[in-house]
Amino acid sequence: MPGIDTDLLVIGAGMAGLTAAARAVAGGRSVVVVEKSATIGGSAQFAGYAWTAPSHEVMEEVNPNGDPALRRALVDRFADGIAWIRSLGIECADAVTVLRYGTGHQFDTNGYIDECRRRIRDHGGELYMSAETLSLLTQDGGVIGARVRLATGEECEIRSHATILATGGFQASPELSGEHIHPAATEMQLRSNPTSAGDGLRLAEAVGAASGTDRSGFYGHLIPTGVRFRDTADFVALSLYYSEHALLFNLDNRRFTDETVGDHLTTMDLLEQPESRGLLVADARVYREWITGSYVEGAAALDKFDLAQRRGGRCGIAENLDEFAYLPEEWGYDGAAIADQIRALDAAGPDSQPPRRYDSQALDEGPYYIVEACPALTFPFHGIRIDEHGGVLNAKGDTISGLFAAGSDTGGLYNRAYTGGIAPALVFGLAAADRAVADLTPPVSTC
CATH class of the missing domain: 3.90.700.10 (Succinate dehydrogenase/fumarate reductase flavoprotein, catalytic domain)
Incomplete structure (x- = not known):
């Protein structure tokens, strides 16, 4: 079976995944992105604002049952996320009020997505479309990459220092929606991309990851x-x-x-x-x-x-x-x-x-x-449990070595509450990328 070695493997090319990959290549790291769809962007293609609660007090008021560490991280790092978007040359409008209690910025999400892709490729990153991730590779209890079926039908092992799951949630799976949201959720129309069907959750749970609280709700x-x-x-x-x-x-x-x-x-x-x-x-x-x-x-x-x-x-x-x-x-x-x-x-x-x-x-x-x-x-609030750096947690609350998650694949941040979807994908996509490659020596070349 052919193999690829890389510093960072990102599974999913939506807002969270492309943010993480662009951040890593900007730091000189080798990156491989795997996307099951024939197009990039996921549900971020249909968004237009990055917004969240403007303070810890407001976040606690509107989202009292969310994970405290994730709530704090989202509020504290939101401004850095907006600065990152602007650093790529994407214009963000001045802050406006969103949903009465939030603050956010309108920006061209599709322009941002395209710029992330351009930078990934210009820095030598690889982007595989129409590629199915079959399983994660493990060693000594940690994750060391994934087994992937490429668009050609060929199977490939991608070995990586770190892997980020960013497949966009499970809203396109009636079975998972009925199980984790509500039995009636199987009948809801989908106002998001049609390919986010729980791949990230399935992959994470197969290696012992914990997931969020059932009946914690959804955004729609x-x-x-x-x-x-x-x-x-x-x-x-x-x-x-x-x-x-x-x-x-x-x-x-x-x-x-x-x-x-x-x-x-x-x-x-x-x-x-x-x-x-x-x-x-x-x-x-x-x-x-x-x-x-x-x-x-x-x-x-x-x-x-x-x-x-x-x-x-x-x-x-x-x-x-x-x-x-x-x-x-x-x-x-x-x-x-x-x-x-x-x-x-x-x-x-x-x-x-x-x-x-x-x-x-x-x-x-x-x-x-x-x-x-x-x-x-649009997307569920139940998902993979992470720490404030995007590290995936097991049932004991310990991080699983080499495995990270961001975006709508994650759970715990919201519990029947909501303060934005693009902002967490941005903030935790950046956090996961930074932590995933923090202890690397000079970059490993893709082969």
């Missing part, structure tokens, strides 16, 4: 039920970000969560409701201020209700609350009961139950814009 957004994604632009266009200013009712005709904490959190809660669908109700004020506006400063504005209606979603306009009684029977809701609850919520104001902590304004201005919504999945 509400979308109109019955509307299929036509292309990747729909991942953003169809996401009903404005739900944090609206009201959401389940099939029992009741609110079940505080919508105002954020659409990404409401999405997790809706997954666990009957049939994982609910009626999203906004009034004219919400339509005017939020449905037709920009979700994040700098993002394009789009009339989400109009798009959902044009694409055949379950949508309707009620001129007043009395007209809720005419909701189509086949939808399965009691419109009159929902209207009564809206009246009661408007009267209760800040004392509504569940509370509406961040927007308790009454929804009392007709017409009302009604969309039936369901959750869509």
